[in-house]
Amino acid sequence: MRILIVEDDREAASYIRKGLRESGHVADHxxxxxxxxxxxxxxxxxxxxxxxxxxxxxxxxxxxALRSDDDRTPVLILSALGEVDDRVEGLKAxxxxxxxxxxxxxxxxxxxxxxxxxxxxxxVRTKLVVGDLEMDLLARTVVREGEDILLQPREFxxxxxxxxxxxxxxxxxxxxxxxxxxxxDPQTNVIDVHISRLRSKIDKPFPRSLLHTVRGAGYRLQx
Amino acid sequence: MTARGxxxxxxxxxxxxxxxxxxxxxxxxxxxxxxxxASAGMVLRRADTAINEEVVALDAxxxxxxxxxxxxxILERTVGxxxxxxxxxVHPTGRSLSGNLTYLPExxxxxxxxxxxxxxxPAAGDNDGEDGKDDRTARGxxxxxxxxYRLYVGLDVDEETRLVSxxxxxxxxxxxxxxALGVATGIFVSRRFARRLDRINTVARRxxxxxxxxxxxxxxxxxELDELSENFNNMLDRVExxxxxxxxxxxxxxxDLRTPLTRMRNRLDEALREEAAPGSRExxxxxxxxxxxxxLGIFNAILSLSRLExxxxxxxxxxxxxxxxxxxxxxxxxxxxxxxxxxxxSEIQGGLSMLGDRGLLSQALANILDNAVKYTxxxxxxxxxxxxxxxxxIEFSVTDTGPGIPEADRDRVTQRFVRLDNSRTQPGSGLGLxxxxxxxxxxxxxxxxxxxxxxxxxxHGPGLRASLCFxxxxxxx
Numbered sequence: 001m002r003i004l005i006v007e008d009d010r011e012a013a014s015y016i017r018k019g020l021r022e023s024g025h026v027a028d029h030x031x032x033x034x035x036x037x038x039x040x041x042x043x044x045x046x047x048x049x050x051x052x053x054x055x056x057x058x059x060x061x062x063x064x065a066l067r068s069d070d071d072r073t074p075v076l077i078l079s080a081l082g083e084v085d086d087r088v089e090g091l092k093a094x095x096x097x098x099x100x101x102x103x104x105x106x107x108x109x110x111x112x113x114x115x116x117x118x119x120x121x122x123x124v125r126t127k128l129v130v131g132d133l134e135m136d137l138l139a140r141t142v143v144r145e146g147e148d149i150l151l152q153p154r155e156f157x158x159x160x161x162x163x164x165x166x167x168x169x170x171x172x173x174x175x176x177x178x179x180x181x182x183x184x185d186p187q188t189n190v191i192d193v194h195i196s197r198l199r200s201k202i203d204k205p206f207p208r209s210l211l212h213t214v215r216g217a218g219y220r221l222q223x
Numbered sequence: 224m225t226a227r228g229x230x231x232x233x234x235x236x237x238x239x240x241x242x243x244x245x246x247x248x249x250x251x252x253x254x255x256x257x258x259x260x261a262s263a264g265m266v267l268r269r270a271d272t273a274i275n276e277e278v279v280a281l282d283a284x285x286x287x288x289x290x291x292x293x294x295x296x297i298l299e300r301t302v303g304x305x306x307x308x309x310x311x312x313v314h315p316t317g318r319s320l321s322g323n324l325t326y327l328p329e330x331x332x333x334x335x336x337x338x339x340x341x342x343x344x345p346a347a348g349d350n351d352g353e354d355g356k357d358d359r360t361a362r363g364x365x366x367x368x369x370x371x372y373r374l375y376v377g378l379d380v381d382e383e384t385r386l387v388s389x390x391x392x393x394x395x396x397x398x399x400x401x402x403a404l405g406v407a408t409g410i411f412v413s414r415r416f417a418r419r420l421d422r423i424n425t426v427a428r429r430x431x432x433x434x435x436x437x438x439x440x441x442x443x444x445x446x447e448l449d450e451l452s453e454n455f456n457n458m459l460d461r462v463e464x465x466x467x468x469x470x471x472x473x474x475x476x477x478x479d480l481r482t483p484l485t486r487m488r489n490r491l492d493e494a495l496r497e498e499a500a501p502g503s504r505e506x507x508x509x510x511x512x513x514x515x516x517x518x519l520g521i522f523n524a525i526l527s528l529s530r531l532e533x534x535x536x537x538x539x540x541x542x543x544x545x546x547x548x549x550x551x552x553x554x555x556x557x558x559x560x561x562x563x564x565x566x567x568x569s570e571i572q573g574g575l576s577m578l579g580d581r582g583l584l585s586q587a588l589a590n591i592l593d594n595a596v597k598y599t600x601x602x603x604x605x606x607x608x609x610x611x612x613x614x615x616x617i618e619f620s621v622t623d624t625g626p627g628i629p630e631a632d633r634d635r636v637t638q639r640f641v642r643l644d645n646s647r648t649q650p651g652s653g654l655g656l657x658x659x660x661x662x663x664x665x666x667x668x669x670x671x672x673x674x675x676x677x678x679x680x681x682x683h684g685p686g687l688r689a690s691l692c693f694x695x696x697x698x699x700x
Contacts (some may be wrong), residue, residue, distance in 0.1 A: 102519050104512070180555060182589070183582055184586040185523075188597065189559070190555050215509070
């Protein structure tokens with residue numbers, strides 16, 4: 001993947017860049033909003049990682065300018081603010097996801113990869129398949145090896161998210177945000193408990209497990 | 224005068240009382256002056272009337288028989304003493320002809336021809352003998368008769384003038400006394416006032432110097448100084464509480480951050496050692512990262528708490544159904560409770576409406592549920608309840624049958640970083656309940672901790688009931 005990092009903090013930028021390269025991506029860096037806008041217009045990127053507070057042109061203005069050019073490149077906004085309505089503001093300006101500093105690199109990577117996946121034309125998908133696990137989004141049924149699996153509504157949404165991002169790492173925070181729409185971190189391991197419930201339904205009765213725990217990052221559903 | 228005395232003279236209190244004393248003296252002076260003018264004037268007017276009557280009589284006798292008749296009239300009345308009036312008939316040459324006065328002093332008559340002078344009484348017969356003085360005051364009129372004769376008719380007004388002047392002196396003395404008394408009371412009152420103010424100022428100065436202990440003295444009369452003292456003391460209490468909280472927060476931040484920081488440092492140190500096995504090195508680094516996450520979590524909690532408390536959060540408050548929030552959280556926490564061996568129940572009343580921020584309210588409830596899960600021993604129960612209370616408010620409550628919180632500590636646990644001794648071993652920042660309190664405050668609600676339904680003997684304790692009460696939203700418009 002080709003990723004553009006727009007961030008005025010050079011140290012933070014090189015940290016992200018190094019991490020992304022190590023994960024097999026190509027990462028460029030722009031030092032402020034104007035430079036970022038120029039670079040984003042000049043080349044095709046899969047994902048933009050944009051810091052919110054920057055000199056010359058701030059992140060939100062840059063994203064708004066891109067969107068007015070009808071550039072739909074997914075944008076992850078980085079912010080040190082981190083209150084709910086800051087997030088709302090960021091998403092309104094055209095950001096696709098919002099990450100509050102400080103963050104773990106694994107979190108950033110997971111979100112960047114999830115954003116890149118979004119570009120796939122998944123608009124009319126009615127069926128998700130991972131290995132022998134199948135989900136029918138219209139009938140709202142889940143089948144594995146021909147066996148029906150009964151899921152609670154929330155478990156269904158959790159599995160749906162995991163299947164849509166199959167092969168990718170999804171973090172606990174991402175699940176909490178996207179599946180439950182909560183933007184805080186509970187002290188207890190609520191997500192782990194829900195994942196283990198889901199696992200007992202989709203994995204336990206079968207010889208091969210699909211839902212893997214990625215240490216220090218989150219979970220990955222993979223055939 | 225000492226500097227202190229001079230300062231005292233400058234006080235508002237002293238100036239005010241001095242002014243009122245002066246006004247009081249002036250008003251009493253005016254009042255008495257009015258009394259004086261009325262009574263003294265009346266006494267002299269009566270004398271003047273009598274004199275005028277006698278002048279008319281003398282004038283009549285002059286018309287009847289000329290100067291001789293007048294002379295005889297006067298002689299008849301003055302010979303042998305005891306005359307009511309004072310007379311003196313003066314020949315054009317200046318020689319006295321008749322009368323009971325020896326001579327007529329050169330006194331300029333006033334507009335109405337009246338003269339007043341001092342004369343020496345010829346005979347001692349009617350002497351009042353008080354002070355042996357015979358100089359007495361006469362008041363009368365001088366009438367110029369044709370052919371150069373002058374006639375004086377008057378009255379002895381010594382008693383009257385003496386009365387009047389005595390009255391005048393009394394009035395002046397009384398006014399002076401009033402002024403003196405006023406000033407004295409003023410000094411007394413303002414001294415007291417100044418002393419009380421002084422005590423408050425002393426307290427203020429000591430507080431400024433860094434000692435938060437002293438309090439302004441109160442006399443509990445409810446007067447304005449007492450009220451000032453009360454407000455002043457309340458302010459100091461608040462400042463002291465804030466200072467204490469700040470100091471405590473500082474200490475607690477230091478304490479709570481020191482532990483994970485030290486742990487992290489040790490792990491990294493260990494990982495750096497050459498003899499460390501590659502596997503354990505990796506593990507140490509991973510755990511160091513986990514420690515960092517814990518630290519960041521604490522920082523984030525401090526940050527959002529400060530924002531909420533400063534009212535900067537601009538929470539997106541909107542009309543919502545609290546049942547949705549409760550149901551989502553029940554669904555989120557039920558498996559967690561089951562995993563911990565806790566019986567989880569939820570009783571959620573639908574059809575309610577309130578104003579709130581879903582994210583914040585969920586966070587508050589999640590914090591409380593987290594606590595319930597953390598501190599309730601296996602085998603006990605946790606219940607999440609949403610209901611409309613008897614007084615028409617919306618109440619979320621989380622009840623557990625765990626050890627509870629001792630009554631004495633219940634107020635304390637909502638303060639920042641307060642962690643009860645038995646919870647120090649558990650993970651947590653000590654900020655959870657502070658955050659709940661701040662969120663409830665943003666929603667104009669009430670957060671209360673009470674005893675749960677648990678059993679003290681045999682069970683693990685009385686349990687805990689944490690309730691969040693919010694006003695109901697007005698009917699949909």
